[in-house]
Amino acid sequence: MSEAVYTEDHEWLLIEGDVVTIGVTEFAQEQLGDVVFVELPELGAELGAGDEAAVVESVKAAGEINSPLDGTVSAINEALVESPDLLNIAPQSDGWMFKLSPTDELDASAFMSGDEYQQFLANNN
Amino acid sequence: MAPESEVSKTIFYDYHVAAGGKMVPFAGYLMPVQYSEGIMQEHLHCRDRAGLFDVSHMGQVIVRGEGAAEALEKLMPVDLQSLAINQQTYATLTNEQGGVLDDLIVTRWTEDTFFLVVNAGCKAQDITHLRKQLPDFEITYLADRGLLALQGLEAKNVMAELVPEANTLVFMNGGHASIDGIDVYITRSGYTGEDGFEISVDPADAFALADILLDFESVNWIGLGARDSLRLEAGLCLYGHDMDQQTSPVEAGIIWSISKSRRAGGANEGGFLGADVILEQIASGASKKRVGFLVDGRAPVREGAEIIDEAGTVVGVITSGGFGPTLQAPIAMGYVPTELSAIGTQLNALVRGKPRPITVTKMPLVPQRYFRG
Numbered sequence: 001m002s003e004a005v006y007t008e009d010h011e012w013l014l015i016e017g018d019v020v021t022i023g024v025t026e027f028a029q030e031q032l033g034d035v036v037f038v039e040l041p042e043l044g045a046e047l048g049a050g051d052e053a054a055v056v057e058s059v060k061a062a063g064e065i066n067s068p069l070d071g072t073v074s075a076i077n078e079a080l081v082e083s084p085d086l087l088n089i090a091p092q093s094d095g096w097m098f099k100l101s102p103t104d105e106l107d108a109s110a111f112m113s114g115d116e117y118q119q120f121l122a123n124n125n
Numbered sequence: 126m127a128p129e130s131e132v133s134k135t136i137f138y139d140y141h142v143a144a145g146g147k148m149v150p151f152a153g154y155l156m157p158v159q160y161s162e163g164i165m166q167e168h169l170h171c172r173d174r175a176g177l178f179d180v181s182h183m184g185q186v187i188v189r190g191e192g193a194a195e196a197l198e199k200l201m202p203v204d205l206q207s208l209a210i211n212q213q214t215y216a217t218l219t220n221e222q223g224g225v226l227d228d229l230i231v232t233r234w235t236e237d238t239f240f241l242v243v244n245a246g247c248k249a250q251d252i253t254h255l256r257k258q259l260p261d262f263e264i265t266y267l268a269d270r271g272l273l274a275l276q277g278l279e280a281k282n283v284m285a286e287l288v289p290e291a292n293t294l295v296f297m298n299g300g301h302a303s304i305d306g307i308d309v310y311i312t313r314s315g316y317t318g319e320d321g322f323e324i325s326v327d328p329a330d331a332f333a334l335a336d337i338l339l340d341f342e343s344v345n346w347i348g349l350g351a352r353d354s355l356r357l358e359a360g361l362c363l364y365g366h367d368m369d370q371q372t373s374p375v376e377a378g379i380i381w382s383i384s385k386s387r388r389a390g391g392a393n394e395g396g397f398l399g400a401d402v403i404l405e406q407i408a409s410g411a412s413k414k415r416v417g418f419l420v421d422g423r424a425p426v427r428e429g430a431e432i433i434d435e436a437g438t439v440v441g442v443i444t445s446g447g448f449g450p451t452l453q454a455p456i457a458m459g460y461v462p463t464e465l466s467a468i469g470t471q472l473n474a475l476v477r478g479k480p481r482p483i484t485v486t487k488m489p490l491v492p493q494r495y496f497r498g
Contacts, residue, residue: 033350034165036448036455037423039477055477057425059164059448060350084423 004092005111007068008120012092015108019074023096024056024065024087027121033058035087040076041098047071054097056087068111071100135181136271136331144346152245154182157348164350168450171277171317171355172491176347177338178274180316184248185270185325186241188255190262193237200258201231202374202397204384208233213297213312215382217374218243218251223402224370225377227251228362230314232299240310242272242323244364271331276321276355279343281496284322287337291322296495307334316352318359318493357456358449360417360488366428367415367444367458373399375406376460378415378488383407413441414466417488418474420446420455426474426481432459433473433480440465443474451491457483 004012010028014021029035037057047053047067054065076098080086087095112120133154141148146157157179159167170176188197194205201216208214213232217225227247232240243251248266255264275283284291288302291311299312307330315321326334338344347355353363362368368377386393389404397403420426425448432441446457457474465472468487473480 033159034163034450037425039424057448059168059354059450060158062425062427 003114005108005113006117006120007111009066009068011065011068013068013111014096015106018101020069020071020100020102020106021096022053022065022068022098022100024091025117026091029088029091029095032056032063032087033060035084038080038084038087038097040080041067041073043073043076045073046103047073047100057084065097067100069100069106070103072103073098074101075099133182135179136269136328137179137181137335140332140335141179141346146346146348149349151349152182154245156182157346159348159350160346162345164348164354165450167345167347167351168354170345171347171351172319172451173278174343174345175275175277175279175283175341176317176351177335177344178276178347178352180272180274180323181270181331182245183272184241184243184245184251185267185272186243186248186252186255187234187265187267188239188241188259188262189237189265190259191237193239193262194233196259196262197231197239198387198393199397200255201229202383202387202400202403203231204386204393205231205233205239206393207386210235211299213299213314214384215297217368217379217382218254219374219397219399219403220370221398222370223373223399223406225364225368225372225374226254226370228364228368228379228382230312232312240325246365269328271326271328271334273324273326273331273335273338274315274317274321275324275338275344276315276317276319276347278319278494280319280321283338283341283344286341294322294496295498296320304334305337307337309334313496316359316361317355318361318489318491318495319355320494320496351450353445354447354450357445357447357458358451358489358491359493360458360490362415363445372415372460373403373406373411375403376411376413376415380407410463412463413460414463415444415458415460416466417486417490418443418446418457418459418472418483419486419490420457420474421482421484423455424476424481425455426457426476426483430457430459430474430476432461432483433475434465440472446474449490456490458488461485 441461
């Protein structure tokens, strides 16, 4: 199993061949607070890097989740619709948000490794 | 008063930081929006057990002088002359256009001494207004004084051990008391819809008082986030959001706060700023009104969302909205034309461009549990 890579927007990506699973990090869920609603993209939607892909609403605020790459939505985590708190409980496993099929071949080195992300967090807080 | 670019701290700042408070700027102060438990748990803890709120950012002001009741009545449509000593009332400071400069709680301390608690964001303006309108009265701003609110189902159990006479107070009454030798002024009031107390304390004793209260297993600090969701469920206005200088108390749906004696035909009719506008609105109705909404689905509808009718025409705006942890559902309040304000009226709110069905609902959405004796 490959290791997740990270973005500066506190998203994680698990790249497994033609399928990229995307969610938010532990740090992001802490910042969001109690999640009460998640709006996911539509299956088959074509997203460009930076496009709004999902919305996470916590008790206090709404946060946008942007697509980290160009791709087509191949799966969404329906469990989040019924149990939005999965995103707080297990943001980096059961609380995954959506899967993309990348338009172009993906270069994992364009993202941060787990260690680099931890360093990024340390530098920015 | 500090300019807006500077942030102040209440006497409890260090206490909040040590307790894990996430400090954010609010009305010129760095205040805890939440502690480590998070807004949802804090909200539920307050309803089910007891919550401690630092509300020292609010303005505590004393107005003193012979005839203070009559003088203050020129600025607010309430009957202060009939207010008993140690009794308090909710009131609005009105402007000449009938709008609301601030909402506040007024307590009569003596025949000629009134204790006002005003909103943090309005206090500089309010004090200027009071000094200008009441030049012959002594206006004292208690800048450093602490104010704690203890709210929730178990608040009275805490008081039963610390200061049993506080439990003899009924809602909107107060008195001087001593907690472990600390002189305080306690009122039975609050901003959560729950039974509870507000305790005004000298800054020198503030930490000791917080220690005593937090020593109870039932008492936890509660941040601004849960304060907002609690008051929203209780149907209470947040000044600057649900009510402002452009809205009258009639439009804000708080006619109940205008004493009968100050209305048309009353013994002390009118005689306050904006009385002509406000009394006319009471007689003929206002064109818009603040109402509560239940929201279909789970997506919160937040402040600023436009309200549309069946034809898709924008008819109003959401002024407060979020997720109600006790109701486990999104709730909101906002302004609509009076003809669309009846309970049960179906409308839509635009959330990220999409219409979300909302229904006008009776407030409060969670029943208030004030102690009325």
